[in-house]
Amino acid sequence: MRAAVRTGWRIGAAAAAALRGRAGRPLSQAAGEGGGAEGGGGGGSGSREAVERLVREHPVVVFMKGSPAQPLCGFSNAVVQILRLHGVEDYRAHDVLQDPDLRQGIKDYSNWPTIPQVYLNGEFVGGCDILLQMHQNGDLVEELKKLGIRSALLDAEKDQEKK
Amino acid sequence: MAPPTAEELRERLRERLQAEHVEVQDNPQLCPGSFRVFVVSGKFRGLKTLQRHRLVNEALGEELGRIHALEQKTLTPEQWEEQQRPSLA
Numbered sequence: 001m002r003a004a005v006r007t008g009w010r011i012g013a014a015a016a017a018a019l020r021g022r023a024g025r026p027l028s029q030a031a032g033e034g035g036g037a038e039g040g041g042g043g044g045s046g047s048r049e050a051v052e053r054l055v056r057e058h059p060v061v062v063f064m065k066g067s068p069a070q071p072l073c074g075f076s077n078a079v080v081q082i083l084r085l086h087g088v089e090d091y092r093a094h095d096v097l098q099d100p101d102l103r104q105g106i107k108d109y110s111n112w113p114t115i116p117q118v119y120l121n122g123e124f125v126g127g128c129d130i131l132l133q134m135h136q137n138g139d140l141v142e143e144l145k146k147l148g149i150r151s152a153l154l155d156a157e158k159d160q161e162k163k
Numbered sequence: 164m165a166p167p168t169a170e171e172l173r174e175r176l177r178e179r180l181q182a183e184h185v186e187v188q189d190n191p192q193l194c195p196g197s198f199r200v201f202v203v204s205g206k207f208r209g210l211k212t213l214q215r216h217r218l219v220n221e222a223l224g225e226e227l228g229r230i231h232a233l234e235q236k237t238l239t240p241e242q243w244e245e246q247q248r249p250s251l252a
Binding site: 075111112113114124125126128129130133 | 212213216217220227228230231232233234235236
């Protein structure tokens with residue numbers, strides 16, 4: 001069984017919407033490990049609190065180089081293309097090239113050395129190679145389904161069946 | 164900070180992960196400091212992909228600071244053997 005089973009995945013669409021609305025305050029308190037609260041907004045764009053807020057603002061959040069309209073790196077582009085294949089066009093993308101603090105902060109947050117980074121429902125999923133593997137083995141369709149997002153690939157299959 | 168060589172990474176991964184098989188590809192002309200690694204190790208058994216990749220990151224240790232980009236493929240010895248078996252059409 002390849003499907004990732006983490007408690008976060010079981011959150012339904014309603015709860016995900018609630019997470020989006022909360023601006024991360026109670027969540028960041030729960031997640032804080034050492035260092036304590038950074039003090040609302042004063043921690044800088046790369047602070048743990050700031051990053052926490054970003055990863056939770058939408059079910060699908062991507063930290064990349066460039067933008068979805070204009071990726072500036074092959075790996076970031078791959079992430080955008082994979083999401084597009086699944087019909088996921090509505091997501092939050094953050095260009096780390098625009099913000100060196102965020103660029104370092106996101107790596108510290110996930111303890112992951114490279115960009116792009118993909119977060120589903122506030123949890124770090126991996127970079128481009130992991131997303132590609134998930135796309136190829138069907139896991140991505142499943143994970144999107146848990147977020148209440150129906151992959152476009154399922155509809156493509158359905159059309160095939162109708163013929 | 165100069166990036167590590169493919170050979171350095173290969174040796175480190177082989178040693179730290181007791182890997183059966185390690186391949187490291189770099190492309191210094193096109194993209195210095197970017198590497199593609201393929202590791203076969205019993206240490207991956209029972210671990211999901213993300214956990215395996217984290218294990219590799221740990222094994223790379225301080226070299227990771229000198230790496231610009233990293234792609235990974237990780238298999239257990241059993242998975243690798245299965246992949247190598249010629250497919251019976």
